[in-house]
Amino acid sequence: MTDIAPSADALHALVEGSGAINVGSHAIEVHGLEKHYGDYHALRDINLTIPSGSLTALLGPSGSGKSTLLRAIAGLEVPDGGTVIIGGSDVTYVPPQEREIGFVFQHYAAFKHMTVRDNVGFGPSIRKQPKAEIAKRVDELLEIVGLGGYQERYPSQLSGGQRQRMALARALAVHPKVLLLDEPFGALDAKVRDDLRQWLRQLQSETGVTTVLVTHDQEEALDVADHIAVLNEGRIEQWGSPREVYETPANTFVMSFLGPTAKLRGELVRPHDLVLSKRQIDDAVPVTVERVVHLGFEVRVELRDGESTDLSAQITRGEASRLELAVGDQIYVRPGLHVDPVAPDSAQPAPGLEKTSA
Amino acid sequence: MAVSTAKPPRVPSSSAKRRAGRSAPGGVGPGGLGIATLWLSVIVLLPLAAVTAKAFENGPGEFVDAINAPAARAALLVTLGVSLVVTVINVVLGTLIAWVLVRDEFRGKRIVNALIDLPFALPTIVASIVLLSLYGPQSPFDIHLNATRPGLVVALLFVTLPFVVRSVQPVLIEIDREVEEAAASLGASNRTIFLKIILPTLAPAVLGGAGLAFTRAIGEYGSVVLIGGGIPRETEVASQYIQKQFEIDRFANGAAISVALLIIAFVVLLGLRLVGSRAARREEAAR
Ligand SMILES: Nc1ncnc2c1ncn2[C@@H]1O[C@H](COP(=O)(O)OP(=O)(O)OP(=O)(O)O)[C@@H](O)[C@H]1O
Ligand SMILES: [Mg+2]
Numbered sequence: 260m261t262d263i264a265p266s267a268d269a270l271h272a273l274v275e276g277s278g279a280i281n282v283g284s285h286a287i288e289v290h291g292l293e294k295h296y297g298d299y300h301a302l303r304d305i306n307l308t309i310p311s312g313s314l315t316a317l318l319g320p321s322g323s324g325k326s327t328l329l330r331a332i333a334g335l336e337v338p339d340g341g342t343v344i345i346g347g348s349d350v351t352y353v354p355p356q357e358r359e360i361g362f363v364f365q366h367y368a369a370f371k372h373m374t375v376r377d378n379v380g381f382g383p384s385i386r387k388q389p390k391a392e393i394a395k396r397v398d399e400l401l402e403i404v405g406l407g408g409y410q411e412r413y414p415s416q417l418s419g420g421q422r423q424r425m426a427l428a429r430a431l432a433v434h435p436k437v438l439l440l441d442e443p444f445g446a447l448d449a450k451v452r453d454d455l456r457q458w459l460r461q462l463q464s465e466t467g468v469t470t471v472l473v474t475h476d477q478e479e480a481l482d483v484a485d486h487i488a489v490l491n492e493g494r495i496e497q498w499g500s501p502r503e504v505y506e507t508p509a510n511t512f513v514m515s516f517l518g519p520t521a522k523l524r525g526e527l528v529r530p531h532d533l534v535l536s537k538r539q540i541d542d543a544v545p546v547t548v549e550r551v552v553h554l555g556f557e558v559r560v561e562l563r564d565g566e567s568t569d570l571s572a573q574i575t576r577g578e579a580s581r582l583e584l585a586v587g588d589q590i591y592v593r594p595g596l597h598v599d600p601v602a603p604d605s606a607q608p609a610p611g612l613e614k615t616s617a
Numbered sequence: 618m619a620v621s622t623a624k625p626p627r628v629p630s631s632s633a634k635r636r637a638g639r640s641a642p643g644g645v646g647p648g649g650l651g652i653a654t655l656w657l658s659v660i661v662l663l664p665l666a667a668v669t670a671k672a673f674e675n676g677p678g679e680f681v682d683a684i685n686a687p688a689a690r691a692a693l694l695v696t697l698g699v700s701l702v703v704t705v706i707n708v709v710l711g712t713l714i715a716w717v718l719v720r721d722e723f724r725g726k727r728i729v730n731a732l733i734d735l736p737f738a739l740p741t742i743v744a745s746i747v748l749l750s751l752y753g754p755q756s757p758f759d760i761h762l763n764a765t766r767p768g769l770v771v772a773l774l775f776v777t778l779p780f781v782v783r784s785v786q787p788v789l790i791e792i793d794r795e796v797e798e799a800a801a802s803l804g805a806s807n808r809t810i811f812l813k814i815i816l817p818t819l820a821p822a823v824l825g826g827a828g829l830a831f832t833r834a835i836g837e838y839g840s841v842v843l844i845g846g847g848i849p850r851e852t853e854v855a856s857q858y859i860q861k862q863f864e865i866d867r868f869a870n871g872a873a874i875s876v877a878l879l880i881i882a883f884v885v886l887l888g889l890r891l892v893g894s895r896a897a898r899r900e901e902a903a904r
Contacts, residue, residue: 335798355801362802368795372817382803385813426799433803 284347286311286437286469287332292341294327294493301327303493305341309437309486312467314460316480319490320516325473326441328490332471333439334358346436361430361468365442367422369414375401375425376410382433400428403462420451427459431468438463438470444479456483477517481505489513521570523594532595533572535560535582543591546570551584560584562592665879671872683873691850692858693877699766699854700834703773707830708823711781718782719789734779741776741839748772748844764846769854772840777833781826788822821893828889832882 285308292305301324309315317325330336332343334355342351350358370378376397377384383393401407404424406417414422423443430438443459444452460483463470474480480487481501489496489504489512497509508514511527520527524544536543549569550561558579561571572592574582584590645653673680683689718730736744748771752762762768792815800810838856845852847861855874862871 333802335802355798356804356806358802360802362799364795364799366793366795368793368799370796370800370814381800381805381813385803385805385809429799429803 288344290342293339313485314463314470315486316484317473318480323490324493359436361435361438363426363440363443365445367426379428404428438468441473528594530573536591543593548588672876674869680873683870692853692855696855699769703834704831707781708827715782715785744840745843768844773834776840777830780830784822784826824889824893828886
């Protein structure tokens with residue numbers, strides 16, 4: 260990671276030039292957004308408020324409308340109804356050219372016939388900025404994204420991760436009010452993805468540019484985002500901090516999309532919130548141990564209850580050795596005291612939305 | 618018996634043998650290469666060599682004289698001028714038509730798309746007669762292009778229409794729309810996107826199509842013969858001049874003009890290819 264860590268000076272320069280920091284207001288507001296593709300209802304009454312300087316993840320399964328929403332914010336898709344407000348002005352019908360955004364695509368969308376320098380300098384150059392100024396800014400940005408010295412290369416001579424960093428530099432070159440990223444690391448392998456994720460997080464928090472990141476990877480969202488909007492079938496199911504959506508999911512969809520679940524007496528709980536005991540305790544359900552899987556730091560215990568329903572519990576190694584579990588053991592399981600289990604189909608309105616709307 | 622100190626004979630490893638026997642990935646192997654060479658020789662090289670031999674039959678002096686004859690030079694210049702105009706029009710309109718066929722949705726698009734190639738199917742002499750009846754002395758639209766250079770241009774446009782359209786179309790279909798969206802998000806107007814992003818990507822295909830249209834135009838005979846009227850130094854093109862030479866049994870003269878056309882075509886195609894592949898190579902490198 261050290262080779263691509265942004266230098267403090269370079270970052271400072273970037274912030275100076277960027278009009279992005281405006282803490283305390285809302286960078287993006289979306290009200291009652293609707294989008295149909297023929298008969299298909301891709302976005303249903305989307306309401307979302309994204310605070311300035313934050314990193315928000317749009318998280319949801321494939322086809323849930325994440326890209327459509329992001330593209331509507333960018334102006335690449337015209338909604339059928341509702342409004343999009345960026346930096347306080349209604350841009351619903353403003354073309355992308357005039358929205359002052361930066362957009363990064365999953366497959367880089369590099370200008371293949373241009374060098375890295377010309378790619379990154381594209382935005383400033385069509386704004387007719389002086390050549391020397393453009394060159395200076397390009398060099399600066401390439402330094403920040405860890406591509407210093409790659410100015411004269413063509414995109415085909417870069418790795419996927421390098422191409423995506425070039426795309427990021429290209430988007431940042433125009434001092435965008437908001438940075439929109441559609442699964443930017445989706446095409447990269449796990450190691451590079453991890454590195455770039457951390458690096459983006461650092462870049463974002465130091466530059467303070469309001470960022471919206473689309474992902475279908477809940478780990479990625481939990482890892483980097485200040486706020487997560489969970490989408491499903493064109494709706495926002497919940498909006499909140501990573502902790503909120505993980506620990507107090509609004510409904511079973513959010514609960515099961517954000518992590519593993521176990522069903523106990525018809526209620527969903529996280530496997531690591533289950534308490535196992537060899538003795539009969541209050542509220543506990545009797546179960547049989549089916550399998551004990553050692554996963555390094557943690558141990559997964561697969562269980563079967565009286566109605567032959569399988570569930571698994573996640574416990575620490577210490578806990579496992581204390582319990583001395585063996586296949587076939589008769590034990591008792593109950594939810595941990597601090598957890599509120601989610602009753603299935605308790606589809607309440609997403610609590611996060613009220614709190615944050617303007 | 619002397620103890621052999623020589624190195625043991627090198628047994629080629631099985632992997633080396635396999636490597637030697639095989640062609641590079643994606644290659645066709647020696648068989649394919651042989652067939653391609655033979656085919657090119659029989660179909661292309663042999664006839665071209667025969668024409669060239671005929672052209673130089675009476676020595677290089679005669680060859681130069683044949684080309685320098687005033688009527689011959691005039692025919693060559695008319696041919697080149699008209700073909701150049703035709704090529705430029707094709708580049709612009711062919712690209713536009715390809716664009717409309719790929720990017721716009723309209724009723725009857727499939728039919729229009731199928732129509733593009735039809736000029737190829739029409740015998741060129743029929744094209745010439747049809748054009749003459751439409752734009753000749755009895756033109757129903759009162760447009761009289763017979764025996765004029767614009768008449769030649771129209772006839773050549775008719776027969777060269779598909780070249781640019783068909784070479785640009787597949788490239789345009791393959792263009793990544795996200796690249797254009799990225800440019801738009803960076804503030805580029807549609808015009809800028811076309812000029813700076815799309816056109817450079819299309820350039821090799823446009824140039825390739827232009828080369829085909831140009832070479833077809835300089836050699837064309839059938840479609841121009843009637844509407845052009847073959848007026849010497851006015852509308853007489855090289856192919857008509859050659860035919861006239863053949864009629865008066867000056868075969869070497871005709872062959873000399875043919876060779877001149879071949880050289881021009883070769884130089885133009887090579888030049889266009891070089892320009893086109895420079896752009897293409899950048900994109901393809903290390904992919
Ligand atoms: N141009 C289009 N025409 C028709 N339907 C579309 C179009 N774009 C998207 N859709 C549909 O809208 C729905 C939402 O698409 P969207 O691309 O927003 O999903 P997503 O959440 O980004 O999914 P993924 O994670 O697979 O990218 C999908 O069912 C998709 O088929
Ligand atoms: Mg998507």
